[in-house]
Amino acid sequence: MEMFTTMITPYLKDGRVDIETALKYVDWYYENGLDGIFAVCQSSEIFYLSLEERVELNRAVYARAKELEKKGGRLFTVVSSGHVSDAESDQIDELTAIVQSGTDALILITNRLDRFQEGDDVFIRNAEWLLEKLPEDLPLGLYECPYPYKRLVTPKILDWCVQTGRFRYMKDTCCDAELIARRVDQLKGSGFKLLNANCQTLLTTMQNGADGYCGIMCNFHPRLYAWLRDHYESEPEKAAIVGAAIGTMGFTEGGLPYPLTAKYHMTLSGIPTNNLARNRHTEELTDYVKESVRNMKTVTDWMERALSC
Helix, strand or coil: CEEEEECCCCECCCCCECHHHHHHHHHHHHHCCCCEEEECCHHHCHHHCCHHHHHHHHHHHHHHHHHHHHHHCCCCEEEECCCCCCCHHHHHHHHHHHHHHCCCEEEEEHHHCCCCCCCHHHHHHHHHHHHHHCCCCCCEEEECCCCCCCCCCCHHHHHHHHHHCCEEEEEECCCCHHHHHHHHHHHCCCCCEEEECCHHHHHHHHHCCCCEEEEHHHHCCHHHHHHHHHHCCCCHHHHHHHHHHHHHHCCHHHHCCCCHHHHHHHHHCCCCCCCCCCCCCHHHCCHHHHHHHHHHHHHHHHHHHHHCC
């Protein structure tokens, strides 16, 4: 069972990517018990970052994670995406640059492989073309990114992924526990891990065999996710409460202006972060929003103390 956060991108006051603060985030994720980071993903605002910025951010995150892994004596995995272009040739350039900057697994965005929703055959053909251009020994993954549209994978695509022997991770965003259970059954024994991005269904999917979580809310209360990973089987009654709590708090994903909320939470957690994002307006972080985040942190802090995590 693994718990991954999605990486957010801090900015300097002049709008440039703030690598120094990003490294503090990496430390915070590690210190709070997470297993890994999904770098240069939608939470990172990848559709608003230049390729140079995506590469710089990924290189820094990967290097710091490997330093922490070596010093701490436990795995700290970094999976990375970063291809946002329409043309396949441009996507190869983007993915190659990300690979060269360092990653444990390269994650392919599903809607980039079927931009016009033409079907599984087109998806697989485009994916095969990309795979031919990437290193054969490079572990791969899938991400059902919601933007610009959510392209869910089908049983046919999963069978193809398993058949290649190259896929290791999937960030599942279907938000459907029954569908995830079927996917888990289909992937059984393949070494292809399914990480649920939806915290409302997380505990159920963990109980049904999913491999963990990869999502937004580990930017707010990673220790609760780490506790759930370690205790969902041994302490089921408490796990049910923790699962209900994180599922309820997870509704802030859509109701509040993320990732500004996560950046404000980092400030509350002792990592000063400028109130800047390229996909949101600074003015959206109102006093109401700030109080909502503070309230969530108050509940989180109390639960962490109660659980001794």
